[in-house]
Amino acid sequence: MENNIGVLVLGHGSSLPYNKEVVSAVAEMIGNGDGNMVVKTAFLNLDTPTLHEGLKSFEGTGIEKIVALPCFLAPGVHTTQDIPRVLGIKEGENQTTVKLGDSEIELLYAQPLGADSCIANLARERIGEVLQE
Amino acid sequence: MENNIGVLVLGHGSSLPYNKEVVSAVAEMIGNGDGNMVVKTAFLNLDTPTLHEGLKSFEGTGIEKIVALPCFLAPGVHTTQDIPRVLGIKEGENQTTVKLGDSEIELLYAQPLGADSCIANLARERIGEVLQE
Numbered sequence: 670m671e672n673n674i675g676v677l678v679l680g681h682g683s684s685l686p687y688n689k690e691v692v693s694a695v696a697e698m699i700g701n702g703d704g705n706m707v708v709k710t711a712f713l714n715l716d717t718p719t720l721h722e723g724l725k726s727f728e729g730t731g732i733e734k735i736v737a738l739p740c741f742l743a744p745g746v747h748t749t750q751d752i753p754r755v756l757g758i759k760e761g762e763n764q765t766t767v768k769l770g771d772s773e774i775e776l777l778y779a780q781p782l783g784a785d786s787c788i789a790n791l792a793r794e795r796i797g798e799v800l801q802e
Numbered sequence: 803m804e805n806n807i808g809v810l811v812l813g814h815g816s817s818l819p820y821n822k823e824v825v826s827a828v829a830e831m832i833g834n835g836d837g838n839m840v841v842k843t844a845f846l847n848l849d850t851p852t853l854h855e856g857l858k859s860f861e862g863t864g865i866e867k868i869v870a871l872p873c874f875l876a877p878g879v880h881t882t883q884d885i886p887r888v889l890g891i892k893e894g895e896n897q898t899t900v901k902l903g904d905s906e907i908e909l910l911y912a913q914p915l916g917a918d919s920c921i922a923n924l925a926r927e928r929i930g931e932v933l934q935e
Contacts, residue, residue, distance in 0.1 A: 674929075674933070676929060678925070681878075683876070683878045683879065684879060685877065685878055685879060685882065687876045687877040687878060688875075688876045688878055690876070690917070691875055691876035691916060691917045692875075692876070694917035695917050695921050695922050695925060698917070698919050698921075698922030699922045699925050699926060699929075701922075734933075736929050736932055736933065738925055738928055738929055740875065740921075740925065741875070742821075742824055742825075742873065742874070742875060743816070743820040743821045743823070743824035743825070744818065744820040745814075745816045745818055745820060745821055746816065746817060746818060749818065763932060763935070777932045777933065777935075778932065779928040779929055779931065779932040780928050780931065780932070781928070782921065782924045782925065782928065783824060783924070783928075784823070784824045784827035784828050784831070785920075785924055786831050787918075787920035787921075787923065787924060788828050788831075788873075788915065788920075788921075788924075789828050789831030789832045789834075790920065791915045791916070791918055791920060791921075792811070792828060792832050792871055792873065792915065793832060795871055795912040795913050795914070795915065795916075796807075796809060796832075796869050796871055796912055798912065798913065799869055799896060799910045799911065799912040799913070800807070800867075800869065800910065802896070802910075
């Protein structure tokens with residue numbers, strides 16, 4: 670992966686604490702062992718930092734590019750419309766620039782997680798747990 | 803895992819097709835290679851089958867127990883209140899019985915996926931993809 674990447678992990682947000690806890694834990698794991706990546710979190714609704722606060726949090730970190738990653742299982746209205754609107758990304762596009770301090774830097778918008786066998790394996794763990802209780 | 807388990811994979815549902823596609827793909831992967839498990843899907847909002855239709859879809863399959871698995875990253879209002887209410891599970895509990903044809907069978911309610919290093923690995927794949935475009 671390139672150097673000096675800022676990753677903004679975007680959560681849905683919730684009135685309960687669990688979404689923020691899970692998104693924050695995933696964000697920490699994304700950054701683990703990669704000194705070239707600065708990982709921050711932001712939330713669409715109900716939790717903070719907001720998306721704008723999340724972008725601003727990269728000021729002074731020396732990152733040269735930001736990747737916004739929606740920590741959602743599947744694309745939906747939030748990931749295809751709401752988040753791009755707040756980030757200033759046109760619908761159907763995945764790139765813009767943002768002002769960070771005195772610089773304009775590139776903001777790339779990643780896809781959500783998607784279906785993967787690792788999700789199915791996690792699901793099987795959860796199924797196994799409730800059967801053993 | 804025990805024999806003759808029905809797994810009802812519960813999705814959020816969406817006005818866009820992607821949530822149903824991802825939840826259905828994960829459900830198919832959960833069942834792959836396990837002949838003792840019957841896997842079905844159901845959706846809380848906007849998509850079908852509904853939760854009640856999903857439960858009913860196990861009629862005639864010979865399953866002896868159902869595990870309802872919320873295909874959500876984190877617990878939230880949907881998984882702790884809305885889904886249990888529809889399934890007839892008291893808040894804070896994870897078990898009830900449901901009528902399936904002429905039988906009463908046990909319905910267990912699993913936890914959502916939760917934070918896991920495999921989710922972080924998937925996220926890193928998505929980040930790598932958008933950086934390479």
